[in-house]
Amino acid sequence: MTASKTPQHVAIIMDGNGRWAKQRKLPRIEGHRRGAEAIKRVLKAAQDNKVRNITLYAFSVENWNRPKDEVDALMNLLDRFLREQLPELIKRKIRLKVIGRYRELPAHIQTLLYKSEEATQDFDEYTLGLALNYGSRTEVLDAVKEIAQASKAGVLDLDQLDYDTFRHYLYTRDMPDPDLVIRTSGECRLSNFLMLQSAYAEIYFSPVLWPDFNEAEFKTALVEYASRERRYGKTTEQLKSK
Template sequence: MPKPAPVPYTDRTDAVPRHVAIIMDGNGRWAKKRHLPRIAGHKQGVEAVRRISRAARDMGVEVLTLYAFSSENWRRPEAEVRDLMGLLRRFLKNEVEELIAEEVRLRVIGDYRALSDDLVAMIEDVTERTRDATGATLVIALNYGSQAEILRATRSLAERVASGALSAQAIDEQVFEAELATHDLPPLDLLIRTSGEQRLSNFLLWQAAYAELVFVDTLWPDFDAATLGDALATYAGRHRRFGGL
């Protein structure tokens, strides 16, 4: 299979974002348009994960963070949640050897320990086996909610202040970020949401403060290397001012 075309050249030295995050939306609508059960859309969504994680590496993205299961997704029907967890098991089982071969580090953010014991064991096995990989990083957000992440960081800092281990005056952006699940990752450069929706849905709220946002109409199962390349080209064409001129 040929590699995707490279992102178009610009004169910016940071034309390719180091860290890209994607809100993968539209699996259900993809299935509905084809008169298929929702699980069919989720299965195609897993194929898109495989396709895009490879394409991102080929395009030079160092970190790809995917919003796989939010803390709010537990509100979905029990059968759908069960199907999603089954797909996660299959993904971890089928992809581990490729991740190792490609030197890809798997990271999981969110309260994944609230999942079933067998899934927790699988996640910790794959993350441990890929921990020392020297290539790209694939981050999966599972049972993740950004507001809960921020609250946990706040409580942790409050406990340190109460114990005398930290001065309240010493808390700045860097100290706060060190408490977040993404503390060991590069800053978020680009956040993409598929399916035409234009909201963050409790995803990486702190981290996205100065990220470039790209919203595309493509449903996640149809998202491909060309669509990713277009999003990266949009990013490359923007002037990132970070509050300056």
């Protein structure tokens, strides 16, 4: 795959952990645990294929509505994942970037996230984005509030506001917009994930449940992406004439 056909940012909705466990008559948390293993495979596949940015939808603002024991188990799993993966992120020089209202997460998780971000902040070639307590609508609302405050303080002229300026108030301000969004498990919706940033992204829906998603499945998504023509509102003829 040529560099021009390689997405610089792939965002992934990791769906199907619960169904994977149910099919095997296992506890739901076992599906989430196996899903964490899939993350490690995909991170390796992304780096092997020169995908510089990966963002994973790990915990949404709506996920707080799940049973408390499942939420607690997910937080414990996140704790374990961060502790185990930080040395690997450092070894492979991958920056960790957290997006979402992570200050509403448990205190020990916040501490681990801060430690991991600080330890990897100087790496500039590869980035792992973790969307935690994330929702696209709350992100836009938070951005609008910041913009209103900046305008009130006289540091932002609303008449000069455009998308390039607006995006600097989003959680993803220092990441490129995704080129490719992958959703696993056969579901065909974005579920409040990077909706503004994904305005021109290619969408790939995989029937594979997330715990079974592997390097080959990731490569299949990249090949599909490379086969598509991204026109950004232009005609094919206009693109060819460039």
